[in-house]
């Protein structure tokens with residue numbers, strides 16, 4: 646590392662994404678992608694963008710996309726912020742918390758990008774332990790803070806927090822931003838978007854990477870009070886981050902409008918998950934209740950790292966986290982196709 650940059654840069658421990666192996670014929674169940682592919686209407690919209698219009702800049706405001714998202718979620722377009730994946734949306738969210746005089750709160754087992762962003766922007770944070778059953782206890786978040794963020798369902802635990810509990814959290818935190826990262830909500834959760842018009846401190850983030858099967862396109866969004874959204878636009882424009890490109894905007898609009906494909910593919914993922922959980926339990930695994938497109942499972946007699954390595958020998962890739970020690974016995978397994986799930990438990 647060069648000595649010429651800031652000491653902050655020396656101290657960074659960047660997020661390590663799940664691997665995207667090049668080898669064909671792998672059963673890839675490590676990064677929670679959707680096995681069923683994007684809406685054919687989204688693919689057609691992408692193809693329609695290949696042409697002369699590529700010489701033109703994309704719409705900097707992603708207006709049509711924000712309208713499509715607003716219509717789908719029954720909010721106004723000025724309540725929608727879009728980004729290159731929800732990771733970029735989250736980066737702007739953390740940036741907006743810069744130099745807050747209170748720590749941001751999030752669980753000790755959660756999406757590992759949150760502490761990374763805090764490190765990058767020099768944001769203080771406090772990690773709140775999950776309960777013994779890997780759940781979020783709202784009472785632990787009723788303390789002075791500079792913001793609260795967690796995924797719902799949580800990652801990598803897959804456990805959901807009921808909407809009534811989120812409402813209790815909001816009532817106990819009227820003066821700080823509460824961000825619910827709903828990357829996986831379409832696989833079994835109730836969205837907090839229905840609460841945004843009652844709680845001006847609530848921001849809900851979504852992605853098209855999971856339930857819409859467009860991880861490669863990089864589209865995510867946030868929904869909240871127009872004032873929260875206006876501030877995020879200010880951060881984004883100060884940063885001069887890229888608008889969504891023409892493909893991302895067109896493909897995402899078509900994906901948001903293809904309700905039939907969305908319903909059909911998510912129902913298949915949920916059905917596969919239920920069967921996978923039953924099959925894993927029959928093999929002696931303990932599986933946490935999942936509301937996501939992945940499961941978190943451990944075996945009483947075999948370490949998570951050993952099982953992960955053994956599956957790899959069979960060309961099946963799942964995710965294992967060494968830290969914190971409490972989750973080291975577990976594997977996080979993406980719900981694949983029927984055949985992929987069979988390969989896993991077979």
Ligand code: PMP
Nearest residue numbers: 730731732756796828852854865
């Ligand atoms: N939040 C959570 C909890 C996630 O697991 C992920 C995916 N790794 C993201 C956000 C980011 O997803 P994307 O940037 O693809 O929208």
